[in-house]
Amino acid sequence: MVKDQAAGLRAMHATQGIQQNSIQQANMPAQSSSEKQPIKVITVASGKGGVGKTNVSVNLGVALSRLGHRVLLMDADMGLANVDIMLGLQTDYNLSHVLDGEKTLKEVIVEGPAGLKVIPAASGVKRMAQLSPMENAGIINAFSDLSDELDVLIVDAAAGIADSVVSFCRAAQEVVVVVTDEPASITDAYALIKVLSRDYGLTRFRLLANMTRSAKHGQLLYQKLARVCDQFLDVAIDYLGTVPFDHDLRSAVQKQTPVTLASPNSDAAKAFREIARKVDAWPVQQGPTGYLQFFVEQLFQQNG
Ligand SMILES: Nc1ncnc2c1ncn2[C@@H]1O[C@H](COP(=O)(O)OP(=O)(O)O)[C@@H](O)[C@H]1O
Numbered sequence: 001m002v003k004d005q006a007a008g009l010r011a012m013h014a015t016q017g018i019q020q021n022s023i024q025q026a027n028m029p030a031q032s033s034s035e036k037q038p039i040k041v042i043t044v045a046s047g048k049g050g051v052g053k054t055n056v057s058v059n060l061g062v063a064l065s066r067l068g069h070r071v072l073l074m075d076a077d078m079g080l081a082n083v084d085i086m087l088g089l090q091t092d093y094n095l096s097h098v099l100d101g102e103k104t105l106k107e108v109i110v111e112g113p114a115g116l117k118v119i120p121a122a123s124g125v126k127r128m129a130q131l132s133p134m135e136n137a138g139i140i141n142a143f144s145d146l147s148d149e150l151d152v153l154i155v156d157a158a159a160g161i162a163d164s165v166v167s168f169c170r171a172a173q174e175v176v177v178v179v180t181d182e183p184a185s186i187t188d189a190y191a192l193i194k195v196l197s198r199d200y201g202l203t204r205f206r207l208l209a210n211m212t213r214s215a216k217h218g219q220l221l222y223q224k225l226a227r228v229c230d231q232f233l234d235v236a237i238d239y240l241g242t243v244p245f246d247h248d249l250r251s252a253v254q255k256q257t258p259v260t261l262a263s264p265n266s267d268a269a270k271a272f273r274e275i276a277r278k279v280d281a282w283p284v285q286q287g288p289t290g291y292l293q294f295f296v297e298q299l300f301q302q303n304g
């Protein structure tokens, strides 16, 4: 771990000069096209696995698509990558092929349901932090090319506090923490928020209570976690809402279709639509280039 960080730091120092250049260059054209729409980048994280991150990512993606947004979903869970399975998609390529120069970013993007676009999981996100300056500039440009075609980027992160999770959370505008009412899920969510705030200076999180029995249950779960966070950490936790435990969601997973499409009238689907409306109402950070480019630059500037 320490060794990794040291290596990352050395790499960062070595590339800093050129990195700065590539950022400045990448920023330049955008300054003259201020009409460019900023992009919302949302990372979906959790302390513990199996709490519903992928379902949240996919259904939020579909629901935001339905609200008229152009959504790209990036599967960033290298260990348990399953956005493609959840959506029944056939994927041959992913981000690692872009890094290897075999494919362009647009070539690895697959079309999901309801107009949702998907970048399949790459085994190489750790590698993304160790790219040469040339590769950095290339991939930043590749993402920048997309920024005209996107409104929202959702990142389905791995569970826990892996390096890549930290990177995706630091780089995103919004971090949605998914939690269920189990001691391990709550404790691990707290641990994640603690590390991200104490070690990386993140101050705001959005909490989504999943698999709850009622709206009230969701509220109580939120309060439980928010209270400890308030007491011990310097963070603001906003309540994004709750998705009930719903058998229709389980059947939808079996059918490899998002529940918002498989059972649009189910309680889970309604909850996802409500959450999407809230997300839709979040202000987008304004910047000369929009957030996508910043997101990618942040990923590269970090140490893994
Ligand atoms: N709201 C829910 N109601 C019922 N089951 C759910 C719900 N959310 C998730 N699940 C179940 O939990 C499993 C894991 O969900 P998933 O989205 O893959 O979690 P993660 O990505 O966090 O590992 C799903 O396959 C589904 O069976």
Ligand SMILES: [Mg+2]
Pocket: 053, 054, 055, 077, 080, 082
């Ligand atoms: Mg998952």
